[in-house]
Amino acid sequence: MNPIRGKWALVTGATSGFGKAIADLFAKNGCNVIITGRRAERLEALEHILREKYGVQVLSYCFDVRDLNQCVEMSNDLLSREIVPDILVNNAGLASGKSKIHEGLIADWEKMIDTNIKGLLYITRSILPMMVERHEGHIINIGSTAGHIIYPEGNVYNATKFAVKALNEAINLDLAGTNIRCCSIDPGAAETEFSVVRFHGDEEKAAKVYEGYTPLKAEDIANVVYYVVTTPPHVNITNLVMYPTAQRSVYVWDKE
Numbered sequence: 001m002n003p004i005r006g007k008w009a010l011v012t013g014a015t016s017g018f019g020k021a022i023a024d025l026f027a028k029n030g031c032n033v034i035i036t037g038r039r040a041e042r043l044e045a046l047e048h049i050l051r052e053k054y055g056v057q058v059l060s061y062c063f064d065v066r067d068l069n070q071c072v073e074m075s076n077d078l079l080s081r082e083i084v085p086d087i088l089v090n091n092a093g094l095a096s097g098k099s100k101i102h103e104g105l106i107a108d109w110e111k112m113i114d115t116n117i118k119g120l121l122y123i124t125r126s127i128l129p130m131m132v133e134r135h136e137g138h139i140i141n142i143g144s145t146a147g148h149i150i151y152p153e154g155n156v157y158n159a160t161k162f163a164v165k166a167l168n169e170a171i172n173l174d175l176a177g178t179n180i181r182c183c184s185i186d187p188g189a190a191e192t193e194f195s196v197v198r199f200h201g202d203e204e205k206a207a208k209v210y211e212g213y214t215p216l217k218a219e220d221i222a223n224v225v226y227y228v229v230t231t232p233p234h235v236n237i238t239n240l241v242m243y244p245t246a247q248r249s250v251y252v253w254d255k256e
């Protein structure tokens with residue numbers, strides 16, 4: 001039997017890209033899903049589609065992961081429904097801007113630090129105690145190859161993804177003695193709304209990032225997340241790095 005059928009997975013940032021593909025694949029495999037994001041219309045549409053298409057239970061919470069109170073409100077609401085997520089995918093995140101550090105916009109830095117680091121911490125702190133009480137669960141942190149190698153003008157985004165890598169290791173260490181597993185999945189270039197967000201809505205500039213090679217697709221990341229969460233309970237994959245075949249490192253590309 002499919003090991004995630006009938007379980008509950010919480011996926012943050014499910015209104016586009018990886019999060020949406022992960023929620024879809026989980027639901028397709030009979031897993032009940034809790035989806036979050038800030039764009040209410042998209043969230044409601046996805047909630048409806050997943051429920052109708054796959055017949056699973058779907059809950060949606062529209063909020064900003066930078067708001068601790070709203071993170072806590074969601075976990076309290078889940079508690080009141082007696083729902084403990086079996087799987088937490090810390091996916092909500094972004095790059096905002098790409099510029100030399102002495103020219104960077106402070107507002108961009110704060111957005112990335114508050115979302116990618118503090119948001120991930122707020123969600124984890126709200127949900128993990130429920131898993132610890134049950135002694136089981138699985139956390140997937142979406143990191144990045146940007147958390148392994150710094151590239152020019154990546155500065156603060158790189159720093160936030162290095163932090164995700166560090167926190168992923170920390171969570172694993174602190175969960176020794178429980179059956180809770182924790183893995184960071186670290187993709188290279190993947191075509192989603194990521195670059196449009198990074199370049200503040202400049203679609204032309206964003207499209208250039210994916211020219212001349214085949215980037216990863218959101219579904220590739222979803223497949224890997226699915227693989228990791230369906231390994232047997234004694235297997236804890238703690239880190240998985242994936243690039244498009246045309247990108248061997250942040251610096252080595254095979255472009256047309």
Ligand code: NDP
Binds near residue numbers: 014017019037063
């Ligand atoms: P998208 O922009 O397509 O999706 C990002 C998701 O995060 C959206 O659903 C967005 O929802 C949500 N989100 C962003 N900020 C917040 C916030 N403050 N509160 C709640 N939700 C938020 O990008 P990706 O799918 O590519 O990105 C997903 C993750 O993968 C990010 O952590 C990113 O850093 C990482 N990543 C991306 C790579 C890539 O090349 N695409 C490679 C490696 C890692 P909404 O706007 O509705 O709130």
Ligand code: 8X3
Binds near residue numbers: 189190
């Ligand atoms: C996103 C991949 O290379 O743009 O994390 O930083 S990259």
